[in-house]
Amino acid sequence: MIKIVTDSTCDLPPGWISRYGLTVVPINIQFGLETFYEGQTIDPSAFYQRIKAEGALPTTSQPAVGEFSQVYQRLADNGSEILSIHLTSKLSGTWQSAILAARQVQDQVKVYVIDSLTSSVGLGLMVREAALLAEAGLSTAEIAARLEARRPEIHVFIMLKDLHYARMSGRVGRLRELLASLLHVKPIISVDEGALIPIERARSQQKGFARMVELAAERVGQTPVHLGVTHAQAPREAATLLALARSQLNCQETFMADLALSLAVHFGPGTVGFATYPVEG
Missing domain, CATH: 3.40.50.10170 (Rossmann fold)
Structure with a gap:
Protein backbone atom coordinates (compact mmCIF):
# COMPACT_ATOMS: atom_id res chain seq x y z
CA MET A 1 0.00 0.00 0.00
CA ASN A 28 5.75 25.96 12.09
CA ILE A 29 4.72 29.59 12.61
CA GLN A 30 6.51 31.53 15.34
CA PHE A 31 5.32 34.74 17.00
CA GLY A 32 8.19 35.56 19.29
CA LEU A 33 8.69 32.57 21.57
CA GLU A 34 5.31 31.04 20.73
CA THR A 35 5.17 28.30 18.11
CA PHE A 36 1.97 27.38 16.30
CA TYR A 37 1.29 24.49 13.93
CA GLU A 38 -0.23 25.61 10.67
CA GLY A 39 -3.74 24.31 10.18
CA GLN A 40 -3.88 22.95 13.72
CA THR A 41 -3.26 25.53 16.47
CA ILE A 42 -3.79 28.88 14.73
CA ASP A 43 -6.52 30.07 12.38
CA PRO A 44 -6.38 32.86 9.77
CA SER A 45 -8.35 35.35 11.86
CA ALA A 46 -6.00 35.07 14.85
CA PHE A 47 -2.98 35.09 12.54
CA TYR A 48 -3.82 38.37 10.78
CA GLN A 49 -5.07 40.05 13.96
CA ARG A 50 -1.82 39.30 15.73
CA ILE A 51 0.28 40.70 12.86
CA LYS A 52 -1.82 43.88 12.91
CA ALA A 53 -1.49 44.21 16.68
CA GLU A 54 2.24 43.56 16.80
CA GLY A 55 3.19 45.36 13.59
CA ALA A 56 5.60 42.60 12.68
CA LEU A 57 5.49 39.36 10.76
CA PRO A 58 5.97 35.97 12.38
CA THR A 59 8.70 33.67 11.18
CA THR A 60 8.09 30.29 9.63
CA SER A 61 10.16 27.14 9.71
CA PRO A 152 7.44 21.92 -15.86
CA GLU A 153 3.76 21.64 -16.83
CA ILE A 154 2.44 23.34 -13.67
CA HIS A 155 1.80 27.04 -14.23
CA VAL A 156 1.32 29.39 -11.30
CA PHE A 157 0.18 33.03 -11.26
CA ILE A 158 -0.16 35.12 -8.10
CA MET A 159 -1.21 38.75 -7.69
CA LEU A 160 -0.53 40.74 -4.53
CA LYS A 161 -2.98 43.36 -3.34
CA ASP A 162 -0.12 45.55 -2.16
CA LEU A 163 3.53 45.33 -1.18
CA HIS A 164 3.26 45.83 2.58
CA TYR A 165 3.94 42.22 3.58
CA ALA A 166 6.47 41.69 0.81
CA ARG A 167 8.48 44.62 2.10
CA MET A 168 8.58 43.11 5.59
CA SER A 169 9.36 39.61 4.39
CA GLY A 170 12.92 38.51 3.81
CA ARG A 171 12.09 35.41 1.79
CA VAL A 172 10.61 36.64 -1.46
CA GLY A 173 13.72 36.30 -3.60
CA ARG A 174 13.82 38.45 -6.73
CA LEU A 175 10.70 40.36 -5.68
CA ARG A 176 12.96 42.56 -3.63
CA GLU A 177 14.48 43.90 -6.84
CA LEU A 178 11.19 45.60 -7.67
CA LEU A 179 10.06 46.88 -4.31
CA ALA A 180 11.83 50.22 -4.57
CA SER A 181 10.38 50.98 -8.00
CA LEU A 182 6.80 49.75 -7.68
CA LEU A 183 4.25 52.29 -6.49
CA HIS A 184 0.51 51.74 -6.49
CA VAL A 185 0.72 48.68 -8.69
CA LYS A 186 -0.13 45.03 -8.16
CA PRO A 187 2.76 42.69 -9.03
CA ILE A 188 1.95 39.44 -10.81
CA ILE A 189 4.28 36.63 -9.83
CA SER A 190 4.98 33.27 -11.40
CA VAL A 191 7.09 30.29 -10.37
CA ASP A 192 10.11 29.28 -12.43
CA GLU A 193 11.97 26.10 -11.45
CA GLY A 194 10.69 26.51 -7.92
CA ALA A 195 11.56 30.20 -7.46
CA LEU A 196 9.20 33.18 -7.31
CA ILE A 197 9.65 35.44 -10.32
CA PRO A 198 7.88 38.80 -10.88
CA ILE A 199 6.58 38.82 -14.44
CA GLU A 200 4.00 41.61 -14.83
CA ARG A 201 2.52 44.70 -13.18
CA ALA A 202 -1.15 45.63 -13.11
CA ARG A 203 -2.76 48.96 -12.28
CA SER A 204 -6.04 47.42 -11.17
CA GLN A 205 -7.32 44.11 -9.93
CA GLN A 206 -9.57 43.66 -12.96
CA LYS A 207 -6.71 44.21 -15.39
CA GLY A 208 -4.47 41.97 -13.30
CA PHE A 209 -6.93 39.09 -13.34
CA ALA A 210 -7.41 39.43 -17.09
CA ARG A 211 -3.66 39.40 -17.65
CA MET A 212 -3.12 36.38 -15.40
CA VAL A 213 -5.67 34.33 -17.32
CA GLU A 214 -4.24 35.58 -20.63
CA LEU A 215 -0.76 34.44 -19.57
CA ALA A 216 -2.14 31.04 -18.60
CA ALA A 217 -3.89 30.73 -21.96
CA GLU A 218 -0.62 31.52 -23.73
CA ARG A 219 1.00 28.59 -21.94
CA VAL A 220 -1.73 25.94 -22.00
CA GLY A 221 -4.01 27.00 -24.87
CA GLN A 222 -7.11 24.81 -24.85
CA THR A 223 -5.32 21.80 -23.39
CA PRO A 224 -7.53 20.32 -20.63
CA VAL A 225 -6.29 21.38 -17.21
CA HIS A 226 -7.28 21.15 -13.59
CA LEU A 227 -7.26 24.51 -11.85
CA GLY A 228 -7.01 25.58 -8.24
CA VAL A 229 -7.53 29.14 -7.02
CA THR A 230 -6.12 30.29 -3.70
CA HIS A 231 -6.60 33.49 -1.75
CA ALA A 232 -5.66 35.25 1.47
CA GLN A 233 -8.88 36.61 2.97
CA ALA A 234 -10.29 37.44 -0.46
CA PRO A 235 -13.00 34.87 -1.27
CA ARG A 236 -15.06 37.14 -3.52
CA GLU A 237 -12.05 38.15 -5.56
CA ALA A 238 -11.02 34.50 -5.82
CA ALA A 239 -14.49 33.54 -7.06
CA THR A 240 -14.25 36.27 -9.71
CA LEU A 241 -10.86 34.97 -10.86
CA LEU A 242 -12.12 31.39 -10.92
CA ALA A 243 -15.12 32.35 -13.08
CA LEU A 244 -12.85 34.24 -15.49
CA ALA A 245 -10.45 31.30 -15.77
CA ARG A 246 -13.32 28.87 -16.38
CA SER A 247 -14.63 31.08 -19.18
CA GLN A 248 -11.31 31.18 -21.07
CA LEU A 249 -9.45 27.97 -20.23
CA ASN A 250 -10.42 24.34 -20.76
CA CYS A 251 -10.89 23.64 -17.06
CA GLN A 252 -11.88 20.21 -15.80
CA GLU A 253 -11.67 19.89 -11.99
CA THR A 254 -11.61 23.28 -10.22
CA PHE A 255 -11.58 24.37 -6.60
CA MET A 256 -10.90 27.31 -4.29
CA ALA A 257 -8.85 27.23 -1.10
CA ASP A 258 -7.41 29.55 1.53
CA LEU A 259 -3.75 30.38 0.99
CA ALA A 260 -1.56 28.69 3.59
CA LEU A 261 -0.62 31.11 6.35
CA SER A 262 3.05 30.17 5.98
CA LEU A 263 2.85 31.48 2.40
CA ALA A 264 0.49 34.37 3.04
CA VAL A 265 3.01 35.78 5.52
CA HIS A 266 5.18 36.70 2.51
CA PHE A 267 2.37 38.09 0.33
CA GLY A 268 -0.30 39.53 2.60
CA PRO A 269 -4.09 39.60 2.76
CA GLY A 270 -5.82 40.25 -0.53
CA THR A 271 -3.43 38.01 -2.45
CA VAL A 272 -5.14 35.86 -5.08
CA GLY A 273 -3.61 33.30 -7.40
CA PHE A 274 -4.13 30.08 -9.31
CA ALA A 275 -2.31 27.09 -10.71
CA THR A 276 -3.08 25.05 -13.79
CA TYR A 277 -2.23 21.36 -13.83
CA PRO A 278 -2.43 19.03 -16.85
CA VAL A 279 -5.23 16.49 -16.84
CA GLU A 280 -4.09 12.94 -16.10
CA GLY A 281 -3.47 10.61 -19.01
Whole structure:
Protein backbone atom coordinates (compact mmCIF):
# COMPACT_ATOMS: atom_id res chain seq x y z
CA MET A 1 0.00 0.00 0.00
CA ILE A 2 1.18 3.52 -0.83
CA LYS A 3 0.84 6.22 1.83
CA ILE A 4 1.02 9.85 0.75
CA VAL A 5 2.48 12.60 2.93
CA THR A 6 2.56 16.31 2.18
CA ASP A 7 2.86 19.56 4.12
CA SER A 8 0.39 22.24 5.14
CA THR A 9 1.17 24.49 2.18
CA CYS A 10 -0.70 22.12 -0.16
CA ASP A 11 -3.94 24.20 0.02
CA LEU A 12 -6.30 21.36 -0.79
CA PRO A 13 -9.96 21.43 0.26
CA PRO A 14 -10.39 19.50 3.54
CA GLY A 15 -12.72 17.06 1.81
CA TRP A 16 -10.00 16.07 -0.62
CA ILE A 17 -7.50 15.48 2.17
CA SER A 18 -9.83 12.99 3.83
CA ARG A 19 -11.02 11.55 0.51
CA TYR A 20 -7.49 10.58 -0.52
CA GLY A 21 -6.26 9.62 2.95
CA LEU A 22 -3.44 12.16 2.97
CA THR A 23 -1.15 12.84 5.92
CA VAL A 24 -0.37 16.55 6.27
CA VAL A 25 2.68 17.66 8.27
CA PRO A 26 2.33 21.26 9.53
CA ILE A 27 4.72 24.11 8.91
CA ASN A 28 5.75 25.96 12.09
CA ILE A 29 4.72 29.59 12.61
CA GLN A 30 6.51 31.53 15.34
CA PHE A 31 5.32 34.74 17.00
CA GLY A 32 8.19 35.56 19.29
CA LEU A 33 8.69 32.57 21.57
CA GLU A 34 5.31 31.04 20.73
CA THR A 35 5.17 28.30 18.11
CA PHE A 36 1.97 27.38 16.30
CA TYR A 37 1.29 24.49 13.93
CA GLU A 38 -0.23 25.61 10.67
CA GLY A 39 -3.74 24.31 10.18
CA GLN A 40 -3.88 22.95 13.72
CA THR A 41 -3.26 25.53 16.47
CA ILE A 42 -3.79 28.88 14.73
CA ASP A 43 -6.52 30.07 12.38
CA PRO A 44 -6.38 32.86 9.77
CA SER A 45 -8.35 35.35 11.86
CA ALA A 46 -6.00 35.07 14.85
CA PHE A 47 -2.98 35.09 12.54
CA TYR A 48 -3.82 38.37 10.78
CA GLN A 49 -5.07 40.05 13.96
CA ARG A 50 -1.82 39.30 15.73
CA ILE A 51 0.28 40.70 12.86
CA LYS A 52 -1.82 43.88 12.91
CA ALA A 53 -1.49 44.21 16.68
CA GLU A 54 2.24 43.56 16.80
CA GLY A 55 3.19 45.36 13.59
CA ALA A 56 5.60 42.60 12.68
CA LEU A 57 5.49 39.36 10.76
CA PRO A 58 5.97 35.97 12.38
CA THR A 59 8.70 33.67 11.18
CA THR A 60 8.09 30.29 9.63
CA SER A 61 10.16 27.14 9.71
CA GLN A 62 10.07 23.66 8.26
CA PRO A 63 8.94 20.66 10.31
CA ALA A 64 11.79 19.07 12.24
CA VAL A 65 13.48 15.97 10.88
CA GLY A 66 12.24 14.08 13.93
CA GLU A 67 8.65 15.04 13.19
CA PHE A 68 8.89 13.58 9.70
CA SER A 69 10.59 10.47 11.08
CA GLN A 70 7.72 9.91 13.51
CA VAL A 71 5.16 10.31 10.73
CA TYR A 72 7.01 7.85 8.48
CA GLN A 73 7.36 5.30 11.27
CA ARG A 74 3.67 5.57 12.10
CA LEU A 75 2.73 4.93 8.47
CA ALA A 76 5.17 2.04 8.02
CA ASP A 77 3.09 -1.10 8.27
CA ASN A 78 2.28 -4.19 6.23
CA GLY A 79 4.91 -3.47 3.61
CA SER A 80 3.67 0.05 2.88
CA GLU A 81 5.77 2.54 0.94
CA ILE A 82 5.55 6.31 1.37
CA LEU A 83 5.48 9.10 -1.17
CA SER A 84 6.31 12.42 0.53
CA ILE A 85 5.59 15.45 -1.67
CA HIS A 86 6.54 18.95 -0.55
CA LEU A 87 6.71 22.61 -1.41
CA THR A 88 9.60 23.90 -3.46
CA SER A 89 13.02 23.63 -1.87
CA LYS A 90 13.75 27.14 -3.21
CA LEU A 91 11.44 28.63 -0.54
CA SER A 92 11.67 26.23 2.40
CA GLY A 93 13.81 23.58 4.06
CA THR A 94 10.82 21.23 4.31
CA TRP A 95 11.99 19.00 1.46
CA GLN A 96 15.46 18.73 3.06
CA SER A 97 13.94 17.75 6.42
CA ALA A 98 11.91 15.06 4.68
CA ILE A 99 15.01 13.76 2.86
CA LEU A 100 16.98 13.46 6.12
CA ALA A 101 14.06 11.74 7.85
CA ALA A 102 13.70 9.27 4.98
CA ARG A 103 17.34 8.30 5.48
CA GLN A 104 16.77 7.81 9.21
CA VAL A 105 13.95 5.32 8.64
CA GLN A 106 15.31 3.63 5.52
CA ASP A 107 15.66 0.29 7.34
CA GLN A 108 11.99 0.41 8.31
CA VAL A 109 10.18 1.83 5.29
CA LYS A 110 10.94 3.02 1.78
CA VAL A 111 10.20 6.74 1.43
CA TYR A 112 10.27 8.58 -1.90
CA VAL A 113 10.64 12.33 -1.32
CA ILE A 114 9.56 14.68 -4.12
CA ASP A 115 10.43 18.35 -4.46
CA SER A 116 7.32 19.68 -6.22
CA LEU A 117 9.10 22.90 -7.27
CA THR A 118 5.81 24.65 -6.49
CA SER A 119 3.48 25.14 -3.53
CA SER A 120 -0.09 26.00 -2.57
CA VAL A 121 -2.69 24.73 -5.04
CA GLY A 122 0.01 23.64 -7.50
CA LEU A 123 1.38 21.31 -4.85
CA GLY A 124 -2.14 20.26 -3.93
CA LEU A 125 -2.96 19.25 -7.50
CA MET A 126 0.26 17.24 -7.69
CA VAL A 127 -0.60 15.45 -4.46
CA ARG A 128 -4.07 14.72 -5.79
CA GLU A 129 -2.64 13.15 -8.94
CA ALA A 130 -0.32 11.01 -6.82
CA ALA A 131 -3.32 9.70 -4.90
CA LEU A 132 -5.22 8.93 -8.11
CA LEU A 133 -2.23 7.11 -9.60
CA ALA A 134 -1.86 5.07 -6.42
CA GLU A 135 -5.54 4.12 -6.66
CA ALA A 136 -4.94 3.11 -10.29
CA GLY A 137 -2.27 0.64 -9.16
CA LEU A 138 0.97 2.33 -10.21
CA SER A 139 4.05 1.65 -8.10
CA THR A 140 5.60 4.31 -5.89
CA ALA A 141 8.59 4.58 -8.21
CA GLU A 142 6.33 4.99 -11.25
CA ILE A 143 4.30 7.70 -9.51
CA ALA A 144 7.44 9.55 -8.42
CA ALA A 145 8.75 9.55 -11.99
CA ARG A 146 5.40 10.77 -13.33
CA LEU A 147 5.26 13.63 -10.84
CA GLU A 148 8.79 14.77 -11.56
CA ALA A 149 7.94 14.86 -15.26
CA ARG A 150 4.86 16.96 -14.47
CA ARG A 151 6.73 19.78 -12.75
CA PRO A 152 7.44 21.92 -15.86
CA GLU A 153 3.76 21.64 -16.83
CA ILE A 154 2.44 23.34 -13.67
CA HIS A 155 1.80 27.04 -14.23
CA VAL A 156 1.32 29.39 -11.30
CA PHE A 157 0.18 33.03 -11.26
CA ILE A 158 -0.16 35.12 -8.10
CA MET A 159 -1.21 38.75 -7.69
CA LEU A 160 -0.53 40.74 -4.53
CA LYS A 161 -2.98 43.36 -3.34
CA ASP A 162 -0.12 45.55 -2.16
CA LEU A 163 3.53 45.33 -1.18
CA HIS A 164 3.26 45.83 2.58
CA TYR A 165 3.94 42.22 3.58
CA ALA A 166 6.47 41.69 0.81
CA ARG A 167 8.48 44.62 2.10
CA MET A 168 8.58 43.11 5.59
CA SER A 169 9.36 39.61 4.39
CA GLY A 170 12.92 38.51 3.81
CA ARG A 171 12.09 35.41 1.79
CA VAL A 172 10.61 36.64 -1.46
CA GLY A 173 13.72 36.30 -3.60
CA ARG A 174 13.82 38.45 -6.73
CA LEU A 175 10.70 40.36 -5.68
CA ARG A 176 12.96 42.56 -3.63
CA GLU A 177 14.48 43.90 -6.84
CA LEU A 178 11.19 45.60 -7.67
CA LEU A 179 10.06 46.88 -4.31
CA ALA A 180 11.83 50.22 -4.57
CA SER A 181 10.38 50.98 -8.00
CA LEU A 182 6.80 49.75 -7.68
CA LEU A 183 4.25 52.29 -6.49
CA HIS A 184 0.51 51.74 -6.49
CA VAL A 185 0.72 48.68 -8.69
CA LYS A 186 -0.13 45.03 -8.16
CA PRO A 187 2.76 42.69 -9.03
CA ILE A 188 1.95 39.44 -10.81
CA ILE A 189 4.28 36.63 -9.83
CA SER A 190 4.98 33.27 -11.40
CA VAL A 191 7.09 30.29 -10.37
CA ASP A 192 10.11 29.28 -12.43
CA GLU A 193 11.97 26.10 -11.45
CA GLY A 194 10.69 26.51 -7.92
CA ALA A 195 11.56 30.20 -7.46
CA LEU A 196 9.20 33.18 -7.31
CA ILE A 197 9.65 35.44 -10.32
CA PRO A 198 7.88 38.80 -10.88
CA ILE A 199 6.58 38.82 -14.44
CA GLU A 200 4.00 41.61 -14.83
CA ARG A 201 2.52 44.70 -13.18
CA ALA A 202 -1.15 45.63 -13.11
CA ARG A 203 -2.76 48.96 -12.28
CA SER A 204 -6.04 47.42 -11.17
CA GLN A 205 -7.32 44.11 -9.93
CA GLN A 206 -9.57 43.66 -12.96
CA LYS A 207 -6.71 44.21 -15.39
CA GLY A 208 -4.47 41.97 -13.30
CA PHE A 209 -6.93 39.09 -13.34
CA ALA A 210 -7.41 39.43 -17.09
CA ARG A 211 -3.66 39.40 -17.65
CA MET A 212 -3.12 36.38 -15.40
CA VAL A 213 -5.67 34.33 -17.32
CA GLU A 214 -4.24 35.58 -20.63
CA LEU A 215 -0.76 34.44 -19.57
CA ALA A 216 -2.14 31.04 -18.60
CA ALA A 217 -3.89 30.73 -21.96
CA GLU A 218 -0.62 31.52 -23.73
CA ARG A 219 1.00 28.59 -21.94
CA VAL A 220 -1.73 25.94 -22.00
CA GLY A 221 -4.01 27.00 -24.87
CA GLN A 222 -7.11 24.81 -24.85
CA THR A 223 -5.32 21.80 -23.39
CA PRO A 224 -7.53 20.32 -20.63
CA VAL A 225 -6.29 21.38 -17.21
CA HIS A 226 -7.28 21.15 -13.59
CA LEU A 227 -7.26 24.51 -11.85
CA GLY A 228 -7.01 25.58 -8.24
CA VAL A 229 -7.53 29.14 -7.02
CA THR A 230 -6.12 30.29 -3.70
CA HIS A 231 -6.60 33.49 -1.75
CA ALA A 232 -5.66 35.25 1.47
CA GLN A 233 -8.88 36.61 2.97
CA ALA A 234 -10.29 37.44 -0.46
CA PRO A 235 -13.00 34.87 -1.27
CA ARG A 236 -15.06 37.14 -3.52
CA GLU A 237 -12.05 38.15 -5.56
CA ALA A 238 -11.02 34.50 -5.82
CA ALA A 239 -14.49 33.54 -7.06
CA THR A 240 -14.25 36.27 -9.71
CA LEU A 241 -10.86 34.97 -10.86
CA LEU A 242 -12.12 31.39 -10.92
CA ALA A 243 -15.12 32.35 -13.08
CA LEU A 244 -12.85 34.24 -15.49
CA ALA A 245 -10.45 31.30 -15.77
CA ARG A 246 -13.32 28.87 -16.38
CA SER A 247 -14.63 31.08 -19.18
CA GLN A 248 -11.31 31.18 -21.07
CA LEU A 249 -9.45 27.97 -20.23
CA ASN A 250 -10.42 24.34 -20.76
CA CYS A 251 -10.89 23.64 -17.06
CA GLN A 252 -11.88 20.21 -15.80
CA GLU A 253 -11.67 19.89 -11.99
CA THR A 254 -11.61 23.28 -10.22
CA PHE A 255 -11.58 24.37 -6.60
CA MET A 256 -10.90 27.31 -4.29
CA ALA A 257 -8.85 27.23 -1.10
CA ASP A 258 -7.41 29.55 1.53
CA LEU A 259 -3.75 30.38 0.99
CA ALA A 260 -1.56 28.69 3.59
CA LEU A 261 -0.62 31.11 6.35
CA SER A 262 3.05 30.17 5.98
CA LEU A 263 2.85 31.48 2.40
CA ALA A 264 0.49 34.37 3.04
CA VAL A 265 3.01 35.78 5.52
CA HIS A 266 5.18 36.70 2.51
CA PHE A 267 2.37 38.09 0.33
CA GLY A 268 -0.30 39.53 2.60
CA PRO A 269 -4.09 39.60 2.76
CA GLY A 270 -5.82 40.25 -0.53
CA THR A 271 -3.43 38.01 -2.45
CA VAL A 272 -5.14 35.86 -5.08
CA GLY A 273 -3.61 33.30 -7.40
CA PHE A 274 -4.13 30.08 -9.31
CA ALA A 275 -2.31 27.09 -10.71
CA THR A 276 -3.08 25.05 -13.79
CA TYR A 277 -2.23 21.36 -13.83
CA PRO A 278 -2.43 19.03 -16.85
CA VAL A 279 -5.23 16.49 -16.84
CA GLU A 280 -4.09 12.94 -16.10
CA GLY A 281 -3.47 10.61 -19.01
